[in-house]
Amino acid sequence: MLIAGNWKMHKTATETGEFCRELRDALGGHEGVDVAVCPPFAGLAAAVQALADTEIAVAAQNVHWEPEGAYTGEISAAMLVDLGVYGTIVGHSERRQYFGETDETVGRRAAAALDAGLWVIACIGETEEERERGETEDVLRRQLVALESHDDLVIAYEPVWAIGTGKTATPETAQEAHAFIKALLDVPVLYGGSVKPENAAELLSQPDIDGALVGGASLEIDSFVAICQAGAH
Numbered sequence: 120m121l122i123a124g125n126w127k128m129h130k131t132a133t134e135t136g137e138f139c140r141e142l143r144d145a146l147g148g149h150e151g152v153d154v155a156v157c158p159p160f161a162g163l164a165a166a167v168q169a170l171a172d173t174e175i176a177v178a179a180q181n182v183h184w185e186p187e188g189a190y191t192g193e194i195s196a197a198m199l200v201d202l203g204v205y206g207t208i209v210g211h212s213e214r215r216q217y218f219g220e221t222d223e224t225v226g227r228r229a230a231a232a233l234d235a236g237l238w239v240i241a242c243i244g245e246t247e248e249e250r251e252r253g254e255t256e257d258v259l260r261r262q263l264v265a266l267e268s269h270d271d272l273v274i275a276y277e278p279v280w281a282i283g284t285g286k287t288a289t290p291e292t293a294q295e296a297h298a299f300i301k302a303l304l305d306v307p308v309l310y311g312g313s314v315k316p317e318n319a320a321e322l323l324s325q326p327d328i329d330g331a332l333v334g335g336a337s338l339e340i341d342s343f344v345a346i347c348q349a350g351a352h
């Protein structure tokens with residue numbers, strides 16, 4: 120069971136250090152659940168420092184596929200490894216929607232990160248229109264084809280209509296999508312999209328839901344810790 124907090128573009132490095140120290144104290148001794156935080160690039164060093172000697176992992180929100188080069192604004196996997204970062208998200212729907220990310224670039228980012236020894240949370244999920252047109256399975260299949268199975272690869276199923284909207288997928292809808300994904304690629308699958316303390320336990324009790332990628336509710340200690348506790352049961 121993995122609970123990962125995707126902070127998106129929230130928290131300065133100073134706020135990150137404070138939050139991670141509080142998280143360390145609040146989570147001390149939680150068994151049965153792996154926990155990760157994914158701050159913006161600028162906060163990664165502060166998070167690594169604050170969480171040194173803990174089991175809480177630090178991951179990035181994106182990574183480039185080349186080891187170095189003329190790619191203004193990008194960060195390589197080697198740079199993340201050097202900072203003490205363990206993993207990275209790739210292919211978040213906000214990257215696909217606002218920054219031109221495609222299945223191909225997501226696949227290249229994932230492969231480079233895995234080659235460098237990072238674990239990867241690769242996000243996939245259909246939009247509301249795609250679901251209404253009955254295209255959910257086609258979309259998931261297309262997004263998955265770009266990814267290769269690997270021991271350190273985790274998929275996050277994040278229906279775009281559920282992200283930041285408060286409209287969580289029902290446990291049954293999520294379970295159905297997770298089972299479909301696992302039949303195509305045998306890796307752990309996290310659910311993401313309006314996960315909150317109130318719905319976490321029910322979602323996480325589904326047989327093919329192996330954890331959660333949490334956005335908004337990962338920004339406050341109390342709600343993030345409550346979701347981690349729900350995952351530990």
Ligand code: PGA
Pocket residue numbers: 125277281282283284285311312313314332333334335336
């Ligand atoms: P949300 O975001 O929990 O705020 O819906 C999830 C995500 O985008 O990873």
